Amino acid sequence: MQLGVIGLGRMGQIVVNRVLDAGHDVVAFDLSAEAVATAADAGAEPAESVEDLVERLGDGKRIWLMVPAGDAVDATLDELNPLVGEKDVVVDGGNSHFEESTRRAESVDAAYLDCGTSGGPAGAELGFSLMVGGPQWAYDEMTPVFDAVATGPNGHDRMGPAGSGHYVKMVHNGVEYALMQTYGEGFELLAEGRYDLDLEAVARTWNNGAVIRSWLLELCEEAFREEGTDLGDVADHVAGGSTGTWTVQEALEQEVPVPLIYQALSERFGSRAPESGRFSRRLANRLRYGFGRHEVAREE
Ligand SMILES: NC(=O)C1=CN([C@@H]2O[C@H](COP(=O)(O)OP(=O)(O)OC[C@H]3O[C@@H](n4cnc5c(N)ncnc54)[C@H](O)[C@@H]3O)[C@@H](O)[C@H]2O)C=CC1
Ligand SMILES: O=C(CO)[C@H](O)[C@H](O)COP(=O)(O)O
Numbered sequence: 001m002q003l004g005v006i007g008l009g010r011m012g013q014i015v016v017n018r019v020l021d022a023g024h025d026v027v028a029f030d031l032s033a034e035a036v037a038t039a040a041d042a043g044a045e046p047a048e049s050v051e052d053l054v055e056r057l058g059d060g061k062r063i064w065l066m067v068p069a070g071d072a073v074d075a076t077l078d079e080l081n082p083l084v085g086e087k088d089v090v091v092d093g094g095n096s097h098f099e100e101s102t103r104r105a106e107s108v109d110a111a112y113l114d115c116g117t118s119g120g121p122a123g124a125e126l127g128f129s130l131m132v133g134g135p136q137w138a139y140d141e142m143t144p145v146f147d148a149v150a151t152g153p154n155g156h157d158r159m160g161p162a163g164s165g166h167y168v169k170m171v172h173n174g175v176e177y178a179l180m181q182t183y184g185e186g187f188e189l190l191a192e193g194r195y196d197l198d199l200e201a202v203a204r205t206w207n208n209g210a211v212i213r214s215w216l217l218e219l220c221e222e223a224f225r226e227e228g229t230d231l232g233d234v235a236d237h238v239a240g241g242s243t244g245t246w247t248v249q250e251a252l253e254q255e256v257p258v259p260l261i262y263q264a265l266s267e268r269f270g271s272r273a274p275e276s277g278r279f280s281r282r283l284a285n286r287l288r289y290g291f292g293r294h295e296v297a298r299e300e
Contacts, residue, residue: 001144002027004053004063005044006076007094008035010293011117012066014124015093015149016044022148029053050079061088061110062142069096069242077108084110089138091145093117093130095243098167101133105162111138114162116169119151120291127151131172132158133165167250174247174261179216180287181264184280187220191230191279200224219290220283227286235297236281238271240288 001024005016008030016026020043028039029047040046047053054061061084065076073096080090088110092101094117101114116131117123130150132139139146139158150156159168190197203221207213227234244265251258271281288294 001025001062002057003145004029004047004057004061005039006030006050006053006063006065007067007072008032008039009066010121011093011123012064013038013042014121014128015064015066017042017124018127019145019148020044022144024145024148027053027056050076051083054080054083059087060141062091062145063089063110064091064093064145066093069094069100073100073104077104080110081108084108086110089113089141091115091132091142092166093149095169095173096166097246098133098163098165098170101166102163105134111135112162113138113142114165116165116172118169118172121293122291127155130156131165131168132156133160133167134158134162170243170246170250173243174251174258174265176216176291177244177247177264177268178260179214180284181260181267181280183216183220183287184278184283187283188279197229198224199229216287216291219287222290223283223286231279231282231286233299234282234286235299236271236276236278236285237297238268238281238284238288239294239297241265241268244268 003019003024004027005012006029008028016028016039019026026044027047028036028044029050030036036046045056047056065073067073067076073092086109090108090110091113093115105112113132113134117128119128127150130146146156147153159165187199190199190202200221203217203224207217207221248262248265285297289296
């Protein structure tokens with residue numbers, strides 16, 4: 001198969017590499033010439049613009065967007081839409097709001113798949129978990145690509161119609177916030193509590209057979225190993241927040257109680273008040289680097 005990939009940052013380059021490794025062809029475009037050159041070094045055919053990328057694809061065009069959510073998706077679709085038709089498939093693998101994806105699916109002439117992507121830069125080796133919404137035929141058509149980008153055939157599935165993929169990913173991120181918060185609180189109690197503990201050793205012990213072992217806990221272990229048991233100069237400012245906000249907004253609309261996710265989101269906003277100093281917030285700040293390579297705020 002031949003795939004066009006637009007957006008070649010932390011996540012898009014992984015899509016390119018995994019699709020190439022699976023034996024498919026890739027045409028790659030990004031606003032950054034450096035990012036295009038990196039993809040070309042990996043074996044992709046470089047494109048100079050969205051139009052150039054489309055021209056290099058044969059009939060039945062398959063295109064994967066991995067640009068930042070929001071305006072960049074709409075700007076790309078504005079350029080793509082006159083160039084694609086009903087036999088073509090466009091996948092948005094970013095963290096778009098599910099209602100935006102539903103709107104886009106109706107306005108784009110190609111079949112549109114909203115694809116929640118989880119796994120972060122670690123997915124380079126492991127593959128991602130992909131939650132896909134949109135027409136069944138387009139999902140089936142893209143299965144060889146999803147097999148390559150995901151951990152394998154069990155690492156992706158069609159969640160339902162347009163919007164459902166990004167809806168599931170939104171809720172996934174709400175859960176992610178709450179898990180980060182609860183690990184943060186536990187380690188804060190251990191850090192402030194009555195024993196002088198090596199938190200890397202605690203996390204390592206928990207990760208080996210404990211009920212609460214997980215990838216986020218492995219990232220806690222990594223954070224203590226790399227930053228020290230007191231987290232060194234990692235600041236208590238936690239960035240991000242949009243996907244968690246959407247989860248809470250949707251829960252309010254559906255009248256479903258999500259107190260833990262709401263609390264975790266509130267903690268994140270609370271972390272932006274000057275000098276709160278909370279250990280749990282410092283760990284959450286460092287964990288976002290662990291799973292997403294988001295910049296770590298450090299004390300000056
Ligand atoms: N980093 C992570 O852990 C995860 C990120 N995501 C989502 O994946 C998407 C991409 O994320 P990252 O790769 O981390 O971002 P990134 O900032 O590393 O890369 C984005 C790339 O898109 C390019 N770009 C921006 N506007 C463009 C346009 N109009 N046309 C062509 N290229 C354009 C930029 O030059 C950049 O190379 C976002 O929606 C993000 O929320 C989803 C899951 C995990
Ligand atoms: O989707 C992700 C992980 O699953 C991304 O890393 C996302 O950026 C995390 O959300 P936030 O920026 O709100 O922390």
